[in-house]
Amino acid sequence: MRVSIFCKEIRLKNLTISLMAAAVLSAPAFADTVRLGTEGAYAPFNFVNDNGEIDGFEREVGDKLCELAELDCSWVKNDWDSIIPNLVSGNYDVIIAGMSITDERDEVIDFTQDYYPPDPSMYMALAGTKDDAINGIVAAQTSTIQAGYVAESGATLVEFATPDETIAAVKNGEADAVLADDGFLRKYVTESNGELVFLTPTVSLGGGVGLGLRESDTELRDKLNAAIDTMKKDGSLNELIAKWFDGKKGGY
Amino acid sequence: MEFCADPSLISGWRWLACYLTTPKHQLFYLSFLTVFALLAITAPVVLLMGFAGAVARLSSFAPLRWLGTIYTSMVRGVPDVIFFLFVPIALDQLVELTRHKIKCPQVTDAVYRGNEFIVCSEAKMPLQDAAAWVHQGWGFVLAVIAFSIVFGAFAANTLFGALNAVPEKQLETARAFGFTERQTFRKIHVPQMWTYALPGLSNLWMILIKATPLLFLLGIEDIVYWARELGGSKTGYFAYPHPDWRLWYFLGLLVFYLLLTWLSGKVFDRLNQRFNRQNIDQQVLKPIEAGR
């Protein structure tokens, strides 16, 4: 983004119509297209609804942030596995995919402040599973903080490309339990008629969910941070969290 | 529309009928066209590239011969998947880099910055504000190119072998009647080559069909993507919740591919019969038939 604006700036300077440039850059209607990359397979954060559209908590948050920051946004789906590489190589400008802020990722990309608070990660298993299953075979999605945690916890990690496959692995007995965000797992438990339960242990991982950006896009990061501030102050972010996560308190 | 107004209140066949006709399912059905489009565009391009490669390898001009040989042996020596992953990324960056150099000569910042690849917004391919289908279309074009390069090399091998399999006597006879080298090639060599190439090409076509799910690997929303997406278990966030149905969706794909390859086999059998009827020293053809 910085580069694209930079580019225009210079061309306009070359044309020596800096007055007009100032007018354009300061005009409130000025909007550059920002492409938002999401996975589309992590309900209720983001998913593809029955109309084939991207839907969920992050769809609403993202649209609202773009409106506040006066950005013209479009949505792009991308596999979780390649979501960071494709941001870095410029396929889209923002990751908005329930991605927890971690030091490891922060070395490669930049994050905005969190728009979803740190959530305990939960172990979900079939009813009747003992708590020591967390040391058995545990499923997690590839390249997630949970996968990293399980690998170091001494349990046997089985990784899957999509969140849905981790659930399937527990249901068909391939894994003893799955470790994932509370917000993602809760619906599976409440709708399972007792078939699926949470185990007692929980793990605190990550610093909440933030937007991922290229490190060079500082200007865009500032704009989005400001917009998140606005949503936190006016309470609209808490409202959306409550709406999508069964009345959960955002606490912002 | 009334019929499916509230999915939570309907059940049985009506529920299924509504479920199978959601806009999301329509995207799934449309994605079958992606597979056909890939095949329809790639097949002729592959033949052309294969032909060019085979002719290059037969050329009496050494550099051209080396080029043909390098092309075919390079693709043969590298796993397909590596090529499928490498070509679109490399090509995409090459195009953007070129456009960047042409359209934004005033930008002096490096394009490769640390792990980032940054070109000015005018150089983006497609442009940032292009419609979603343009972005998808560009991805598809890159995929077609990757498929064409890889399968073109296989086709070049097949056609090279077929060109060599045409009996020298048939060509010598043409020369004895005063045909130029070009006329001999066009009127005798190439038409006769098809008979020998057909078994190999039919094989290649089957492999091409079976390779189409690689589109999924290239980030294109093909039938595999939608089958996996639709088949996964759906909670109450969706209008039509259901447990894990991936098995059924993939079973559908299985049937689809079986039908497609079976039908192709029929068509190639027909072609083979036609070519064999007008054929050559029958004893020359027999080993090839037996080897199939």
Add this chain to the structure above:
Amino acid sequence: MIELRDIHKAYGHIEVLKGISLTARRGDVIALIGSSGSGKSTLLRCANLLEIPQRGDIVFNGDTVRWANKLKGRQPADKNQVRRMRTNLSMVFQQFNLWAHMTVLQNVTEAPVSVLKKDPQLAEQQGRELLEKVGIGDKCDQYPSQLSGGQQQRAAIARALAMEPAAMLFDEPTSALDPELEAEVVKVIKTLAAEGRTMLIVTHDMKMAFDVANHVIFLHDGVIVEQGTPEHVFQQTQSERLQQFLHATGTIG
């Protein structure tokens, strides 16, 4: 009309032709006989440059083939000259060599249309007449693989005739045929001889050579051992080699 002068041809160290000269005038029918490996087929192939002799000259209607020295040895200098010669010297092969992907009629019309630029309709009409003449007018639309050997060879002769050549070269035209099929091809060749066509025939068939040729050349080990009229060669044999050969082939004795 065709003159071969002191033709030498070797493959590596094996000398196949060791200086052979022959002249064919208009209307001559020359039979080349000799055992396998005597070089008779090679000599015929040198006549229309399917083989390039290392030494010696080829003259066609006063036009001497010009040579150029290339990396792979002596080559004809002028490709057009070579093509001109070939269109005038139509070849009939031992294995017929009909183009497998074309019907019989297409085999006959292809070269006149592509090489001589003859009008396709005219070429087709003449093609049908020629096929009629060699007795397979009903096979026009069949593919070579559907024909018997004798029929294929007759089609090949029609293909050669369609070029309206100054001379025809026959390379063992009956050797690949069963005796009963051989007769139908010999009959066609006899008809052509009776029409006064110039022909060079390499053959194993002494009876045909005797009946058809006005000049017979006996080759052995790459040299001409004996030549003359058929009566002279077959009935007043001079050399021991030819006597042995004729004996071995059952022609005399």
